Every structure is written in structure tokens, then in C-alpha cells.
Amino acid sequence: MCLAIPTRVVELLPDSQALVDLGGVRKVISLELVDDIAVGDYVIVHVGYALTRLDPDEAAHTLALMTEAGIDVGSACP
Structure with missing residues (x-):
């Protein structure tokens, strides 16, 4: 399963x-x-x-919630 997740443009x-x-x-x-x-x-x-740009604070909050929920964001297939 792939999740729509916040990622940083480098x-x-x-x-x-x-x-x-x-x-x-x-x-x-x-x-x-x-x-x-x-x-x-x-x-x-x-x-x-x-899909859309995300506020940096919202991105950090979302990633923290995903980590807290036990989701390995590094393997969530961005």
C-alpha cells in the first residue's frame, strides 16, 4: 500500500x-x-x-503522527 505523504524537495x-x-x-x-x-x-x-504543497509545520506534524502510529515513513513509497 502506498500512502500520500509529505516529502521535502531537495x-x-x-x-x-x-x-x-x-x-x-x-x-x-x-x-x-x-x-x-x-x-x-x-x-x-x-x-x-x-499533489500539493504543504506548510512545513503541517508536514512535520503529519510525519510525527505517522511515526507515532508506527508507520515507517521511509518505506511508505513516496
Whole structure:
């Protein structure tokens, strides 16, 4: 099962793609569905696509809740 989870953009790539990091796991995703994303932004990612930008405080809160619930965010397939 894949979850839509907050991930941090660490690098912008050509062709509307970005490298994101989630707990040390890095993956290339598509930014085709969102506008004006910058390095350091948090985005909600599902099946390889950023769906929306997320406030950094909300991202931290969501990730903390997922960890508290026992979800290994590094393997939740961003």
C-alpha cells in the first residue's frame, strides 16, 4: 500500500521533475500537477506525483503522527 505523504524537495530537475527526500530515502517525482515549487518545499506525494504543497509545520506534524502510529515513513513509497 502506498500512502500520500509529505516529502521535502531537495533538488529541482528538468522536465518538471524533482528529487525528494523522506527520512533519507530519495526518489525522483513529477511536479506536473503543482506550480511554483522550490527546493526546501514540502509536497504531498502519491504514486510518484506531487499533489500539493504543504506548510512545513503541517508536514512535520503529519510525519510525527505517522511515526507515532508506527508507520515507517521511509518505506511508505513516496
